[in-house]
Amino acid sequence: MIEDKNQQRTQLSDLGEFGLIDHLTKHFKIKQNSTIKGVGDDAAVLNFDKKKVVVTTDLLIEGVHFDLSYVPLKHLGYKAIMVNLSDVYAMNAKATQVTVSIAVSNRFPLEALEDLYAGIETATKIYNVDLIGGDTTSSNTGLLISVTAIGEIESDNVVYRSGAKPNDLLVVSGDLGGAYMGLQVLEREKEVYKVNPNSQPDLEIYSYIIERQLKPEARQDIVKLLSDLNVKPTSMIDVSDGLSSEIIHICKQSKVGCDIYEEKIPLDPQVISTCEEFDIDSTTVALNGGEDYELLFTISQDDFPKIKANPNLTVIGFIKEEKEGVHLVTRADTRIPVKAQGWKNFNS
Amino acid sequence: MIEDKNQQRTQLSDLGEFGLIDHLTKHFKIKQNSTIKGVGDDAAVLNFDKKKVVVTTDLLIEGVHFDLSYVPLKHLGYKAIMVNLSDVYAMNAKATQVTVSIAVSNRFPLEALEDLYAGIETATKIYNVDLIGGDTTSSNTGLLISVTAIGEIESDNVVYRSGAKPNDLLVVSGDLGGAYMGLQVLEREKEVYKVNPNSQPDLEIYSYIIERQLKPEARQDIVKLLSDLNVKPTSMIDVSDGLSSEIIHICKQSKVGCDIYEEKIPLDPQVISTCEEFDIDSTTVALNGGEDYELLFTISQDDFPKIKANPNLTVIGFIKEEKEGVHLVTRADTRIPVKAQGWKNFNS
Numbered sequence: 041m042i043e044d045k046n047q048q049r050t051q052l053s054d055l056g057e058f059g060l061i062d063h064l065t066k067h068f069k070i071k072q073n074s075t076i077k078g079v080g081d082d083a084a085v086l087n088f089d090k091k092k093v094v095v096t097t098d099l100l101i102e103g104v105h106f107d108l109s110y111v112p113l114k115h116l117g118y119k120a121i122m123v124n125l126s127d128v129y130a131m132n133a134k135a136t137q138v139t140v141s142i143a144v145s146n147r148f149p150l151e152a153l154e155d156l157y158a159g160i161e162t163a164t165k166i167y168n169v170d171l172i173g174g175d176t177t178s179s180n181t182g183l184l185i186s187v188t189a190i191g192e193i194e195s196d197n198v199v200y201r202s203g204a205k206p207n208d209l210l211v212v213s214g215d216l217g218g219a220y221m222g223l224q225v226l227e228r229e230k231e232v233y234k235v236n237p238n239s240q241p242d243l244e245i246y247s248y249i250i251e252r253q254l255k256p257e258a259r260q261d262i263v264k265l266l267s268d269l270n271v272k273p274t275s276m277i278d279v280s281d282g283l284s285s286e287i288i289h290i291c292k293q294s295k296v297g298c299d300i301y302e303e304k305i306p307l308d309p310q311v312i313s314t315c316e317e318f319d320i321d322s323t324t325v326a327l328n329g330g331e332d333y334e335l336l337f338t339i340s341q342d343d344f345p346k347i348k349a350n351p352n353l354t355v356i357g358f359i360k361e362e363k364e365g366v367h368l369v370t371r372a373d374t375r376i377p378v379k380a381q382g383w384k385n386f387n388s
Numbered sequence: 389m390i391e392d393k394n395q396q397r398t399q400l401s402d403l404g405e406f407g408l409i410d411h412l413t414k415h416f417k418i419k420q421n422s423t424i425k426g427v428g429d430d431a432a433v434l435n436f437d438k439k440k441v442v443v444t445t446d447l448l449i450e451g452v453h454f455d456l457s458y459v460p461l462k463h464l465g466y467k468a469i470m471v472n473l474s475d476v477y478a479m480n481a482k483a484t485q486v487t488v489s490i491a492v493s494n495r496f497p498l499e500a501l502e503d504l505y506a507g508i509e510t511a512t513k514i515y516n517v518d519l520i521g522g523d524t525t526s527s528n529t530g531l532l533i534s535v536t537a538i539g540e541i542e543s544d545n546v547v548y549r550s551g552a553k554p555n556d557l558l559v560v561s562g563d564l565g566g567a568y569m570g571l572q573v574l575e576r577e578k579e580v581y582k583v584n585p586n587s588q589p590d591l592e593i594y595s596y597i598i599e600r601q602l603k604p605e606a607r608q609d610i611v612k613l614l615s616d617l618n619v620k621p622t623s624m625i626d627v628s629d630g631l632s633s634e635i636i637h638i639c640k641q642s643k644v645g646c647d648i649y650e651e652k653i654p655l656d657p658q659v660i661s662t663c664e665e666f667d668i669d670s671t672t673v674a675l676n677g678g679e680d681y682e683l684l685f686t687i688s689q690d691d692f693p694k695i696k697a698n699p700n701l702t703v704i705g706f707i708k709e710e711k712e713g714v715h716l717v718t719r720a721d722t723r724i725p726v727k728a729q730g731w732k733n734f735n736s
């Protein structure tokens with residue numbers, strides 16, 4: 041799959057660290073006025089004038105967060121940027137810069153890193169952010185990507201996780217569970233490929249959910265939409281670990297409870313049909329799947345008329361007093377306590 | 389050595405990601421006015437008013453950058469911060485915040501990470517910086533630390549690598565080669581330990597160079613000193629990869645040449661005696677050793693009277709026209725072209 045034996049292979053050791061960084065980043069253009077000095081000195085220099093600065097960072101590790109047997113490096117580079125920008129947007133901020141550090145083993149030729157950086161460059165172009173620095177080193181095993189994203193925001197506009205109030209509405213952008221079901225399809229195809237490397241899978245009917253897994257988009261557009269609609273959420277978080285985990289974060293930090301309505305959770309038809317095919321409950325997938333990179337936020341009921349007609353936004357719940365707890369109200373009208381699934385990485 | 393079999397072992401999976409981050413960071417205090425929101429939301433929120441912001445990032449990887457058989461985790465945490473603050477100081481800036489991401493395999497118990505974070509906390513206290521975020525995940529192999537450091541500076545005070553002018557003086561803080569020779573001693577002791585685990589090495593006579601390797605200090609004090617002396621360097625870089633590599637960076641980016649005087653290179657007596665013991669040329673060690681985290685900078689000759697009496701600063705060279713090239717002037721008065729040693733990591 042990814043490691044095409046016929047591709048040109050240039051050894052990384054032929055370039056050295058500085059040659060490698062230069063080679064990989066020379067095509068990147070500076071786009072933001074706030075970037076005074078990007079790659080090439082001990083540190084980047086930025087100017088945010090009187091705006092506030094937001095900073096977030098995430099690690100992506102081969103074998104833990106991605107499997108190169110079915111993740112193209114170009115998509116991986118793109119996704120590594122999305123994962124981080126999503127956190128900037130979850131503060132209601134504008135993303136402006138990223139740093140990208142990578143550790144790679146010698147099994148990766150230069151051409152593989154060029155693919156990775158092509159994806160990073162595409163992401164920085166589309167999302168209008170500058171690559172301003174990073175580190176490149178060898179690893180004894182696989183590939184590791186560490187991204188730090190920086191954004192700017194007027195002080196009054198920052199949205200924390202902690203501002204939800206009883207009677208607020210809980211709203212989510214887009215739809216949920218697609219990235220998780222895309223992963224299930226890709227994992228199944230990997231097993232098929234092991235048995236029969238000549239199989240030609242037809243993944244057309246899974247195109248949406250596979251794209252949700254391999255090439256997610258951070259919801260910059262939702263931040264702009266809310267601004268255009270003159271809606272400032274009372275709290276916001278991005279859906280990276282799964283809806284239930286994110287709702288619990290908001291409720292815990294805002295000291296509120298919440299009812300989530302199962303029937304309201306937005307699901308793409310491909311998610312529903314693939315859940316049926318895999319015999320998995322689609323609500324469980326939406327609650328615990330993760331990696332959707334949608335925005336989950338609360339708004340005052342006064343703002344409901346402004347968002348109700350928008351197909352990108354779905355009201356899925358209602359904020360209550362803290363003592364009421366966090367519950368899923370099922371289609372059968374039973375109330376089930378919502379629990380975070382916790383962190384599975386250390387158990388795998 | 390480091391992995392004491394008797395120590396208490398708490399499995400990381402007992403805590404989960406959020407429990408782990410909370411546990412490791414709960415003792416950290418916010419010290420900087422510019423930190424509005426640190427750990428605990430999708431991103432940190434910072435306020436630099438009208439100051440400029442500098443950002444730098446570095447990866448440290450087990451087996452490439454450190455060997456846990458002789459590097460205590462507490463020192464490693466401290467050093468990971470120093471490596472990054474050093475880049476902030478090399479811009480002539482004040483370090484204000486750091487993010488720390490770690491990837492760890494299951495072989496590390498919670499207590500090991502507590503040691504690592506104790507070192508990080510000590511560094512943030514002494515250097516007055518805030519831990520504002522990070523990511524914690526599992527790895528399939530060893531330990532990896534990714535740090536991003538942020539600093540602030542008045543626009544006019546930024547010092548780039550590119551400002552050196554012919555006739556400027558080349559100055560270095562502290563002394564060079566210690567970290568490299570400390571590493572040679574530690575590597576030798578590791579081999580001795582393999583043969584005889586009961587050996588009790590007396591490392592007292594190497595105490596300075598071992599400390600230079602295990603617990604380096606970033607030269608925050610030099611930035612303050614230069615400010616107090618009213619000296620603004622024309623260019624500056626930190627000595628992380630070795631003196632020759634850093635001089636070449638300054639010369640290339642400033643489009644100048646340079647003569648470096650071998651007899652002027654500051655060496656600690658322990659470096660000289662250990663070089664003799666190991667039969668290594670001390671000038672070669674100073675030029676190519678790396679990890680000294682001293683500051684290398686150029687100043688106008690007009691500023692020479694202000695620095696000449698300072699024991700922390702040594703004039704080691706003279707900036708010339710670009711066409712003159714970069715040379716080491718030896719004690720025997722021969723001129724040897726200086727070449728960067730390049731990047732050895734990918735060859736190892």
